[in-house]
Amino acid sequence: MIKPLSPLKYFKENKKKTAVIFITLFLAVLCISIITCTFTSILATATEANIAPLREFSYISAPNGNMFIDETVITKISDMETTQSIYSVMIEYTLLKTIIGNTSSPIVFINDDENFKDVFKKTNLSLINGRMPKQDEYEIIMHSNVLTNKNLKVGDTFGNEVDSNEMIGGTYTIVGEFIGDSIMGFGSKNFYLNSLQNSGIDTDNYTLGAVIFPKIGDLEAMNSNLETLDKTEASITTKTIVLKLFDEQTDSLNSILTLLILIITFGMSVSVGALIYTFYNARNNEFGILYAIGYSKKDVKKLIYKEILFISILSWFLGYFASIGVLKIIDIVLFKPLGQNAVLFSIYAISYTLIVPAFVFLCATIPIVRSLSKKDLVNVIERRG
Amino acid sequence: MLVVKNLNLVYPDGDKQNIVLSDINFRINESETVVFVGPSGSGKSSLIYLLAGLKKPTSGNVIFNGNVLSGKNDTAKERYENFGFIFQQHFLIPYLTVLENVCVAIKSKDSRIKSIEILKKLGLEDHLNKKPHQLSGGQRQRVAIARALVKNPKILFADEPTASLDHATALEVMALLRNMKHNTTLIMATHDTSLLSPEDRVVTVYNHMINENLEL
Numbered sequence: 057m058i059k060p061l062s063p064l065k066y067f068k069e070n071k072k073k074t075a076v077i078f079i080t081l082f083l084a085v086l087c088i089s090i091i092t093c094t095f096t097s098i099l100a101t102a103t104e105a106n107i108a109p110l111r112e113f114s115y116i117s118a119p120n121g122n123m124f125i126d127e128t129v130i131t132k133i134s135d136m137e138t139t140q141s142i143y144s145v146m147i148e149y150t151l152l153k154t155i156i157g158n159t160s161s162p163i164v165f166i167n168d169d170e171n172f173k174d175v176f177k178k179t180n181l182s183l184i185n186g187r188m189p190k191q192d193e194y195e196i197i198m199h200s201n202v203l204t205n206k207n208l209k210v211g212d213t214f215g216n217e218v219d220s221n222e223m224i225g226g227t228y229t230i231v232g233e234f235i236g237d238s239i240m241g242f243g244s245k246n247f248y249l250n251s252l253q254n255s256g257i258d259t260d261n262y263t264l265g266a267v268i269f270p271k272i273g274d275l276e277a278m279n280s281n282l283e284t285l286d287k288t289e290a291s292i293t294t295k296t297i298v299l300k301l302f303d304e305q306t307d308s309l310n311s312i313l314t315l316l317i318l319i320i321t322f323g324m325s326v327s328v329g330a331l332i333y334t335f336y337n338a339r340n341n342e343f344g345i346l347y348a349i350g351y352s353k354k355d356v357k358k359l360i361y362k363e364i365l366f367i368s369i370l371s372w373f374l375g376y377f378a379s380i381g382v383l384k385i386i387d388i389v390l391f392k393p394l395g396q397n398a399v400l401f402s403i404y405a406i407s408y409t410l411i412v413p414a415f416v417f418l419c420a421t422i423p424i425v426r427s428l429s430k431k432d433l434v435n436v437i438e439r440r441g
Numbered sequence: 442m443l444v445v446k447n448l449n450l451v452y453p454d455g456d457k458q459n460i461v462l463s464d465i466n467f468r469i470n471e472s473e474t475v476v477f478v479g480p481s482g483s484g485k486s487s488l489i490y491l492l493a494g495l496k497k498p499t500s501g502n503v504i505f506n507g508n509v510l511s512g513k514n515d516t517a518k519e520r521y522e523n524f525g526f527i528f529q530q531h532f533l534i535p536y537l538t539v540l541e542n543v544c545v546a547i548k549s550k551d552s553r554i555k556s557i558e559i560l561k562k563l564g565l566e567d568h569l570n571k572k573p574h575q576l577s578g579g580q581r582q583r584v585a586i587a588r589a590l591v592k593n594p595k596i597l598f599a600d601e602p603t604a605s606l607d608h609a610t611a612l613e614v615m616a617l618l619r620n621m622k623h624n625t626t627l628i629m630a631t632h633d634t635s636l637l638s639p640e641d642r643v644v645t646v647y648n649h650m651i652n653e654n655l656e657l
Contacts, residue, residue, distance in 0.1 A: 060534075060541035069536035345532040348495060349546050349588070350521025434495045437528060438486065 061346075061359055063366035073335050077328060078371050081416060084324045085375025085409045086382065088317055092405040093383050094155070095313055097391065097398045102159035103302055105152055109162060109238040110295040112179045114279055115147060117265040117291045124262040129289045133268060138278035140271045141178075143171045144263045146246045148224045152205050152239075155390045161202055163224060163241035164267065165249070167191055172244065178269050179238055186210040186232030189244035196243035197232030204395030209233075215247070317408045321415050329419025336360060336424045343428065344436035353433070357425050364420050368413035376409055442626060443469040443492060443596065448501035448511075450487055461487050463649040465501070471595075474619070474627040478634055479646035485630035486600050488646060492628060493524055493598045505596075521548075525589030525625070527618075529601040531581040533573040539584050540569040546588045559587045563617060579610035583617065590621055597622060599629040603636060611636065 058065045067074040116133070118125050134142050149160040166172045169191045176188070181199075189195035196214065203209060212230050216222040226247030249259050270278035279294040343356050351359075380400050387398035448465040451458050462484045469475050477485040490496040492503055494516030503511040505523070510516055520526075525546075533542045543556035560569060563583045573581055582602065589597055602618065603611035615636045618627070630646075637643060645652040 060537050060545050065541075066536065341532055342534050345528075345534070346545070347517070348493075348520070348526050348528075348532075350517050350524070352515055352517035355517070434490060437532065438490065 063363040066363055067367060074367065077332060077367050080324065080328050081368060081371030081412060082375040084320065084412050085372050086379045088320065088412065089376055089379035089405045089409050090382055092313070092408050093399050093402050094386065096402045096404060097396070098154045098156060099306055100399055101154050101396045105159050105161040105239045106298055106302070107295055109179065109240050110293065110298055112238060113267045113269045114282055115265065115267050115293040116282070119288050119291055124264060125266065125290050129285065130263055130266065133282070136278070136281045138270055138274045138281050140269045141174070142266050142268045143175055145265050145267050146249050147265055148248070150222065150224050150241065152202065153394055154396065155394065161239055161241070163196060163243055165243040165246040167245050172242065175267060176242060179236070181234045181236035181238060183232050183234045189231055189242065192245050194226060194228045194245050194247065195231045196228045196241050197234055198230060198241040199239045200233050200235050201239050201395035202241055203233055321411050325412070325415035325419040328416050329423070332364060332420040333423050340431070340436045344433045347433040348437055353428060357428060360424055361421060364417055368417050372409060372413045442471045442506060444504040445492065446502045446504065448491060448503065449499045450491060451499040460649050465651055467644070467651065469626060469628065471626055472624050474641045476637055476641045476643050477630040477646050478632065478643055481632060483646045484649060485646045489598050489600045489628060489630045493526065494519055523595045525592065525594035525597040527585050527589045527597070527599040527602040529604040531573065531585040533581060533584055535573055538570050538572060539565060539576070542573070542584055543587045543591050547592045555591055556587070559591050562621065563587050578606050579614060582606060582614050586614070586618055586621065590625070594625055596626045596628060599627065601631055602629065603631070603633065
């Protein structure tokens with residue numbers, strides 16, 4: 057037998073009232089969790105696409121207003137204690153679709169078979185399909201997630217001559233597919249460099265850009281050294297710099313999300329709190345008789361706290377776990393076809409959704425308990441007698 | 442057992458004072474059945490609430506077994522341990538079954554056994570799992586009696602316990618109440634003198650006073 061004055065008993069026997077409170081809280085938790093996890097998933101996709109390669113190497117390009125990096129700068133970097141190797145490259149970016157917009161992913165062009173193999177090996181990637189691009193051929197290999205995102209496969213052609221929405225100029229043949237942490241691509245001969253050469257610019261003896269690998273475990277130290285370079289010497293791209301840039305860009309989005317969630321939570325908590333208040337106000341006779349037969353006001357308040365806490369926690373628990381189920385479906389239907397993963401567990405989602413039961417508990421119990429403290433429960437019985 | 446000394450109850454009414462009870466003194470002994478009778482508004486119910494510690498007097502004392510009940514801010518413990526209550530309305534909790542309504546009055550582990558036992562004695566064994574709305578008026582009041590008696594209270598307070606019942610049912614409920622109370626002291630307020638028994642100690646409440654002032 058369920059204890060007569062237990063929260064479970066009350067909500068089991070008052071199904072309509074329970075349903076109204078439960079469904080409102082359940083939906084609020086479900087929506088907040090889904091919105092937060094989806095938002096986190098999109099940010100994680102964008103961050104990973106841009107940050108992951110920079111966990112292996114850093115990148116420099118010509119300073120603003122210049123086409124090439126001065127050779128003295130290349131020598132200076134090569135001579136740094138923390139530098140293991142430096143490779144002349146050309147980096148272009150391709151668009152990656154997300155469920156609400158686009159982000160970008162780098163494609164590193166190295167038109168030298170030996171250097172290509174070195175860079176690929178040092179980036180800790182594994183070729184799972186096809187072969188490496190050949191020197192002096194317009195060939196590329198891509199991460200399998202990028203191929204999935206673009207609905208391409210080994211053997212397909214790629215570039216803005218094939219797809220006008222593509223940012224990378226020319227036509228390249230996809231000759232391989234790889235897996236690993238870095239969501240990116242690699243190519244050999246580059247159309248842009250070739251066009252520069254055709255217009256008489258000597259790109260073989262000058263450096264447009266370079267990837268720099270640190271000595272093992274020295275990435276942070278290498279980046280610190282690179283960041284000492286003057287802006288007139290080179291434009292530096294390190295993990296720290298990109299992360300900082302991302303944080304600046306996402307800060308305002310995070311603030312909007314937080315504000316939106318607080319508005320939903322506060323509005324909903326006040327209305328559910330008011331609803332619960334009317335339900336409890338209709339139970340004065342019950343509280344009156346309990347008081348008369350020897351329950352103190354403190355006991356009655358404890359009963360109210362327990363009931364509201366019970367329904368709030370139950371709604372949160374079921375709402376949160378239902379949201380994981382919905383996110384799993386969103387992952388399969390929306391994220392996986394784009395070569396991405398939905399974040400199912402997020403500390404932000406847990407924190408934001410926990411605000412719901414906390415706010416509802418406060419908005420409901422404070423007025424109920426205040427009203428009960430002022431109320432003469434004996435008078436309730438006396439007037440009805 | 443229960444001693445009342447110089448008890449006064451006055452409600453402020455604007456600039457005036459509404460005297461409900463004035464200078465009440467008496468003693469109630471163990472196992473007695475004391476019935477307060479009097480017209481509506483005479484203060485019978487208020488006197489019952491004062492004696493039970495549900496209300497605080499304006500002045501004077503209610504002393505139960507040597508403890509001044511009227512001086513305490515919270516008498517919940519005394520009410521729970523020593524008193525049972527029956528009101529004009531049954532005040533059963535609508536979403537609980539008959540058995541559960543009786544169980545709420547007793548917090549011990551054997552509450553279910555004790556509740557079933559008393560409900561059987563009151564002829565309600567076939568209604569244990571029914572909700573109050575499924576019972577007749579007399580049955581509901583019998584459940585209220587069971588709730589009041591389940592913890593074997595030292596004093597049973599009954600405020601117009603039959604007022605909402607027809608006369609035949611009222612007599613039946615009163616007979617049950619007298620039969621079931623055993624050694625419990627019964628303090629009852631009623632305006633229906635046909636419910637009185639020759640063994641009852643009858644106290645008339647009229648014009649804010651009682652007709653029986655015993656030497657204390």
